[in-house]
Amino acid sequence: MRYVVYGAGAVGGVVGAHLHLAGSPVTLVARGAHLAAIRDRGLTLDAGDGRHRIDAPGTDTAAEVGWTDDTVVVLAVKSHQAAIALTDLRAHAPADVPVVCATNGIATETAALRLFARTYAVCVMLPATHLEPGVVVASCHPTPAILDIGRFPGGTDGLTAAVADDLRAAGIESEERADIMAMKRRKLVMNLGNGVDASYAQGEAADRLAELAQAEGERVLAAAGLTVVSAEEDRERRGSILRRRPDLVRRGGSTWQSLTRATGDSEIDYLAGEVVLQGRLHGVPTPVNEAVVAATRHLTATGGPARSLDAAEVLARL
Helix, strand or coil: CEEEEECCCHHHHHHHHHHHHCCCCEEEECCHHHHHHHHHHCEEEEECCEEEEECCCEECCHHHCCCCCCEEEEECCCHHHHHHHHHHHHHHCCCCCCEEECCCCCCHHHHHHHHCCCEEEEEEECCEEEEECCEEEECECCCCCEEEEEECCCCCCHHHHHHHHHHHHCCCECCECCCHHHHHHHHHHHHCCHHHHHHECCCHHHHHHHHHHHHHHHHHHHHCCCCCCCHHHHHHHHCCCCCECCCCCCCCCHHHHHHHCCCCCCCHHHCHHHHHHHHHHHCCCCHHHHHHHHHHHHHHHHCCCCCCECHHHHHHHC
């Protein structure tokens, strides 16, 4: 199959690079300085076995993609960018193109299904960073990621089998999951620490705030009646597959990277903000996640430095 990786940042860049190295035809969709660097000198994958130059076509619009009957879209933008990406795809991609949502949060699949009947979900376990135009860094080696896949809203089919096969051929661990959203909801709970990690100084107070945010998320998802794999099941799936590279200093998650790069936006509304939304829908108070959303929005809007707030002050107010 041919792949259009829409959003060639940390996640999409690592996935697209490994697919390309394994021989799958890949087109990378990026923007701004990152796209300019990809066009000028290729995408650089910094991996545990060295730096690789990925000479794949790059574009900022689906209009320039050479669409074929066997093309699959891997949607790897951040969740708050999905609407623009999906609008572009709707205008220029075939109506029956499969859209595989390799995104955090649990909202992108529903937005994609509104436009594309063949919508799929991936639970993304892929530690990576993208801080420099044209460069993505895979934080784990030799297996860079676990990308389990299923059809949305549920089930598996020939496409999930084929994509999983291609991912495994590229050195990425992947299995088909009939209830993939249950895994993504567990990942959402884990990602409730992202806003804390991005906005608050590291320490015991921040750790406690993240724990409270996650516990609040568990209560909300239970009240909503949504299936969630247990934390134990998640640990068993990860096992010892993802091994952190000893040559890298551990940085921060995707929201921290957005603040560090001063992008002016973040996906906090689809992480902690998703818990706030579900809480409002089902009558469950969410003061912890509301505080995290407000803090991250503030730093994003003002250009404040990452990890510059005091979590102890939030804990005292709560």
